[in-house]
Amino acid sequence: MMRKIFYSAFILFILSACSQKEKENVDTTKDEMPPMQNVEIPSNIFTSEKQNRIIDEEEIKSSIKTYLDSYEELSNASEPFQEIIDEEKKLQGNELEKLGQIYKLLKENDKNFSNYILNNTLPESYQEESKRISRYITALNETLYKLDERLDHFIDDVSNGDLPKKPIIDQVDVVNGREQKKIENFLNKNNIDTKAFGG
Numbered sequence: 001m002m003r004k005i006f007y008s009a010f011i012l013f014i015l016s017a018c019s020q021k022e023k024e025n026v027d028t029t030k031d032e033m034p035p036m037q038n039v040e041i042p043s044n045i046f047t048s049e050k051q052n053r054i055i056d057e058e059e060i061k062s063s064i065k066t067y068l069d070s071y072e073e074l075s076n077a078s079e080p081f082q083e084i085i086d087e088e089k090k091l092q093g094n095e096l097e098k099l100g101q102i103y104k105l106l107k108e109n110d111k112n113f114s115n116y117i118l119n120n121t122l123p124e125s126y127q128e129e130s131k132r133i134s135r136y137i138t139a140l141n142e143t144l145y146k147l148d149e150r151l152d153h154f155i156d157d158v159s160n161g162d163l164p165k166k167p168i169i170d171q172v173d174v175v176n177g178r179e180q181k182k183i184e185n186f187l188n189k190n191n192i193d194t195k196a197f198g199g
Helices: 002-030 057-086 093-118 124-159 177-189
Strands: none
Touching (some): 057 093, 124 177
16 A cells, blocks of 8 residues: 555656656747857738728728737847847847848838828728727837837946936836737727737
8 A cells, every 4th residue: 555655656757757857848949049050020000092981890900900919929029139238238230230131110000090090081990999999009119119229328338337317118198007018909800800909
């Protein structure tokens, strides 16, 4: 009987150790970033030449999805570069060029979508929420650009013994959990599944 208990306990110990090891492997691989030389810059962003048109529900849903998916892909591509910046290291020429290209595409994506929703007639139930999405993502991106810029100045100021007086982030009125929740609810209600918000 004692031998049976010992073997049962031993098997449980082995299984839990294997399970823990497997969990550790999953956790570490999830957070790994691709090396910067392997970062591919997505080339697809939201574009539309339409002006003064009536946009139907199917088209605006597709447009919102394209806009948000493009934002998410570009944002993910910028993460390895952001890691370097967060570690207070300098990006090299090629890396700066890639990050600059990502920022340029993010800005074009924002501008194209904003022009599209402002210069066309959307279904009534999409008008305000499309503007909210555009404002939120644009403000999020602007915060990212400003944060990079201000972090550089902040590091320089602190190195010189100066404490900065300007807040690092000033878009909290647009970029906050409350606005994000409204967007998520709208996307869920209208069955718009996106990479950015997980639908």
